Amino acid sequence: MLDISVIIPVYNAAQFLEKSVNSAVHFDEVKEVILIEDKSTDNSLEICQKLASENPKIKLFQHPDKGNHGAGATRNLGIEKASGNFITFLDADDYYLPNRFDAEKNIFNDPKIEGVFGAIGVEYLTEKGKLEYQKKFKDAPLTTVNYPAEGEEVFRGLLSLTPKKFGTFFHLNALTIRKSALEKSKLRFNENLRVHQDSDFNIKLSYHCYLKSGIIDNAVAIRGIHDDNRITKIAQYSPQYNQRQYLYWKSLYDWVSENNLSLEYKKRIYLSFKSFDLSQKKGWAKYSNILWEGFKNPEILKTKYRFNYYR
Structure with missing residues (x-):
């Protein structure tokens, strides 16, 4: 038993x-x-x-x-x-x-x-x-x-x-x-x-x-x-929601960076982490960072969080 x-x-x-x-x-x-x-x-x-x-x-x-x-x-x-x-x-x-x-x-x-x-x-x-x-x-x-x-x-x-x-x-x-x-x-x-x-x-x-x-x-x-x-209590893609998601994905990103996971897994977690990292930025810095990240990793525009960038 x-x-x-x-x-x-x-x-x-x-x-x-x-x-x-x-x-x-x-x-x-x-x-x-x-x-x-x-x-x-x-x-x-x-x-x-x-x-x-x-x-x-x-x-x-x-x-x-x-x-x-x-x-x-x-x-x-x-x-x-x-x-x-x-x-x-x-x-x-x-x-x-x-x-x-x-x-x-x-x-x-x-x-x-x-x-x-x-x-x-x-x-x-x-x-x-x-x-x-x-x-x-x-x-x-x-x-x-x-x-x-x-x-x-x-x-x-x-x-x-x-x-x-x-x-x-x-x-x-x-x-x-x-x-x-x-x-x-x-x-x-x-x-x-x-x-x-x-x-x-x-x-x-x-x-x-x-x-x-x-x-x-x-x-x-x-x-x-x-x-x-x-x-x-927190509306989706509100500043508080974005902050909570950022901390969550940062925890996973820190973990995957410390462990020997495959490149596929590292990239998947990185893209979600980066999406909410970008959501924390303001003004021109936000949009310039989005452009630069999109140039380096076009896949980021296909994540389920892609519309989060522009809020």
Whole structure:
């Protein structure tokens, strides 16, 4: 049987936390639910303490300084505290479905497989949150990929290098990874990224580890959509959006520069990084840099971010 450590970063999630924890703790495969409280300003800490006192499978930790360090650092602390052979993640305002580990039970019989990912659905908890989400992501019922894949195909797909459109990402809520794979690759979340650290982690993970798709046509977890979802607050190609994307792609560009990836992968990441780097420039400097970059790398005009240059 799998022995799984579920890591839940907790920040201002009092109204959702109990449902989230209860959705995970009852699985036979779940060895422990690790709550990492990140200096909430509501009563999340008290709820964490109550839950941990009621069930020995629920363990509560905070950062050594009791401070707020963001989701990346909080998940990293959870990884360090995890004692299970497998690690999963769950956001404190989301919850698992009963089929969460159905695919893993069989797929992990193959020792080559180091991680499994699936699909998540959405539940609209507020009308405002629903409108913001649908404006940005349309009304997609699932966050998933378009076809089954494993190994390098997953990495290529996430970088949009496959002949068929694979899909831009899978959600951490639907990822199960061997802890030994994280230790082997020395992979952790980029603590300098306050947003997109999950996408950054997943792309790096898909390169360093052998991943395989699990249940991708039905949800294995549900994402709660409400008024305070940070990812839906920022308009596409606004200055703040461009800055967040720049930091995300810079993290990947720094990583690819430090590792011996193929030229194809380096160029793909560089073009996206450079697109948002150019978006940070102003006035004549911006347009002269666009012209120069287009002359050196005409492919940049074919990236999905090409229209970002002129805003």
